[in-house]
Amino acid sequence: MLFLAEHFVRAPQWTWYILFYFFFAGIAGGAYLVATLLRLSGDPRDEPAARIGFYIALPATLICPILLTADLGVSWIRFWHMLVNVTPGDTSLNFKYWSPMSVGVWALLVFGFFVFVSALEAWLSDRRGNALVPAIINRAFNVVGAVVAIFIASYTGVLLSVSNQPVWSDTWALGGLFLASGLSGSAALIAMLIRNRPDASFSLGRLHQADGYFSVLELALIFVFFVTVGAAGSLGRELPWLPLWAIAIAGVAGSLVEARGHMRMQAAAGSGTAAGIRLDTLVVSLLVLLGVLALRAAVIFSAQ
């Protein structure tokens, strides 16, 4: 029997600041994970592209607490109450494992440490011309950081689900969807920034291929999202936001087309081929990033 959820809740008015926070959290977490994967499974010639990923993660992470604090409005000065319970007589650290917002704030703090150290290591290694830290240590550090990165890129979706809002609480797919979308966007962003770092062009084709795989995951989760929300009877709320969904789907389609092109090119010319930076990389990457933003906007605004 079809279960139709009824909601009588008020919208929390999480709008632009939160939309962009979700976007940058997805990009920061995704970029760190893609960079780590490049280091783990790639060629030494993938190191420049991996460093681009670590560089992207730093500003994308730094802007997150700024956006979250701005969203608090006139109470912004109390942002630290997320970490410390200031209840008189009961002052202690705040950590509620069942509240994604509480866990997320701590995760952001921890992720900031990993991102800062990784970006600093990448920068110092770039300046020296060779790796600053032995690869084994670097990789171990990055793997731990990547676990936190996965959380950062995905928990925002879980946070929405752990509510009583229509749409958000009607599906379990948002955490995975935001992760897949963030990974796709960050792979596309790294590919786009290779324009400014020619020594990283060796990784371009495989970044597009990875973006394609992430997009397949994203597409599957968009399908799951609509099925679960439809089963709960909240699908009507998505109708006004179909243009945003169309942009998100266009981003996914762009990723898939670009990935297919590069896979064919590699099959013909060999996987070690350094693909040239072409206009299509720029256009597709921008479309993918727009899709990442549009997807989050469609989800956030459809409940409110």
Add this chain to the structure above:
Amino acid sequence: MATTIKAGESYGFFTDTSICIGCKACEVACKEWNQLEGNSPNFLADSFDNTGDLDAQNWRHVKFIEQVPDQSATAGNGTAWLMMSDVCKHCAHASCMEVCPTGAIVRTEFNTVFIQQDVCNGCRNCIAACPYSVIGINQQTGTAHKCTLCYDRLQGGLEPACAKACPTQSIKFGPLAELQQAADVRLAALHSQGVSQAQLYGRDDTVYGGLNAFFLLMDKPETYGLPNASNATLPSRNDLGGYIGAAVTAVLAVVAGLVALRRRGSA
């Protein structure tokens, strides 16, 4: 009702909607005691109600449910409007309290749910969670506001302002056990009079573990904008599913990434 108020005992409201006349004295008393300015007058155009909703300025709100079948309760009487003085339910399992990341929402010594204004930072997670649309953000303070069940009055041994002002005793205040007993008696009386649609909402633990502010309704809960027992679910129900969904995606994504980015042959 003369009640000696003691810390450590559970207190609440029993709101009997069958005798609510929609006078809104409770709203006025609440605003006056709690120094709530109220929202600017607004022509809602869809109701004789002029308050709208519970929010940061309306901690009590008399709902007018005017979309009922146009039929007389008894011959010669008018249309049977439903009226309900709505308020924070002070749930035993409170969604707002569950998600609050700052620890601002606490249970008081009277077993009521209270938002500490000096701790709240306005993140609005409680608003996303409250299934009754009770909590609002006060734009001046930037913090979440709702009914305190007149915490300050209880501490002073006084009953809440709304219950004190209610002219029909639709709003009854007292120890929870006594209120539950009174509700059972009232429901039995109505049923014996043939008012079979009367039902209690939040009296037992089927809705959020029981509500400290519970109701006698004259129609099904959904008519009043209240989730029925099957819809009364806590936000944390989605924790496990959400994280498992993310974890499975993460595993697939890492495998996909390793496959796509793997080293292939020599340079």
